[in-house]
Each structure stands twice: as C-alpha cells, then as structure tokens.
Amino acid sequence: MAKIEILVGTTQGGTEYVADDMAAELDKLGHETQIHLTPNLSELDPKSLWMIVSSTHGAGDLPDNIAPFYQQLIATNDDLTELKYALCAIGDSSYDTFCQGPEKIISRLDQLGAISFVNKIQIDVQMDPVPEDAALAWLAQWQSSITPTN
Numbered sequence: 489m490a491k492i493e494i495l496v497g498t499t500q501g502g503t504e505y506v507a508d509d510m511a512a513e514l515d516k517l518g519h520e521t522q523i524h525l526t527p528n529l530s531e532l533d534p535k536s537l538w539m540i541v542s543s544t545h546g547a548g549d550l551p552d553n554i555a556p557f558y559q560q561l562i563a564t565n566d567d568l569t570e571l572k573y574a575l576c577a578i579g580d581s582s583y584d585t586f587c588q589g590p591e592k593i594i595s596r597l598d599q600l601g602a603i604s605f606v607n608k609i610q611i612d613v614q615m616d617p618v619p620e621d622a623a624l625a626w627l628a629q630w631q632s633s634i635t636p637t638n
C-alpha cells in the first residue's frame with residue numbers, strides 16, 4: 489500500500505471527475521489516496537507519491553483553485569528529493585498553450601528535487617471527450633509499479 493496525494497486543478501469540475509475515478513481505482517488496489525481540491529503544501533506528505541491532475545485555463549494558466557499552491561511552491565525552498573510525482577494534464581489542443589498550466593508546477597517540483605515517477609499524459613479533450621477513459625488507461629500502464637516506498 490502506498491500513500492498517494494492527488495492534487496486537482498479544475499475550473500468547471502471536469503478534471504475532478506477524472507481524479508475521482510483514478511482515486512477509486514487506486515483505492516481498489518489497496519492504496520491510500522487523498523484528493524486535494526485546494527492543495528496546501530504544509531499538509532502534503534513529501535515522501536509520498538503526488539498525482540497532479542489538472543486542466544489549463546486562460547492562456548496556459550493554472551485553474552484558480554490550484555494557483556495558490558503553485559505560489560507556495562515558488563515561495564519554498566523545501567527539499568523534495570524524496571518526492572515522486574505523476575502528471576495527468578487535461579487540455580484542448582486548439583489552444584497554443586496546450587496543457588501548459590500544470591507544467592508550471594512540474595517545473596518547480598523538478599527544481600526542488602522531485603522525480604517524475606512515470607511519463608506524463610496530456611489528454612486532449614478534442615480527441616478524448618471522456619478524459620476519464622484515457623486517464624484510467626494511462627494509470628493501468630503503471631499502477632502495478634507503485635510500491636509502499638515508491
């Protein structure tokens with residue numbers, strides 16, 4: 489069993505459904521998931537696996553609910569070298585800034601020493617109108633490699 493923090497960035501709520509479905513799948517496998525709709529750095533375990541599940545809004549911007557978390561990351565110098573993360577980005581390829589919002593978070597996590605646990609997925613709602621399906625297929629590719637220590 490692993491502890492998995494799921495950080496959600498959403499404006500209309502669609503991405504929250506994607507996060508809920510992945511959490512349900514991980515719970516079935518015996519992992520301990522926690523969904524954060526307003527993530528707070530001080531409440532997250534830096535020795536767990538973080539899944540960032542976020543759409544993009546504006547012009548390559550993070551949704552408002554997760555933007556303050558990004559500011560917390562910018563303000564901290566915490567050592568995150570024990571942290572592993574997985575990115576599930578959801579966007580629309582008709583925008584030049586396709587899926588760029590959560591890249592800001594990933595870029596800062598990398599600066600703080602965190603390591604990507606798997607290749608990210610960028611779900612294009614033009615191609616996948618039901619992003620849950622693409623997200624669950626992606627999760628199925630790597631969920632068996634999650635270990636208690638990650």
Ligand SMILES: Cc1cc2nc3c(=O)[nH]c(=O)nc-3n(C[C@H](O)[C@H](O)[C@H](O)COP(=O)(O)O)c2cc1C
Nearest residue numbers: 498499500501502503543544546548579580586587
């Ligand atoms: C005003 C607006 C701006 C958007 N900007 C972007 C963008 O810059 N890049 C992108 O990939 N998708 C963009 N999108 C598409 C959303 O990320 C996509 O519709 C997503 O499914 C919304 O999920 P949510 O309801 O969970 O926020 C934008 C959508 C809207 C309505």
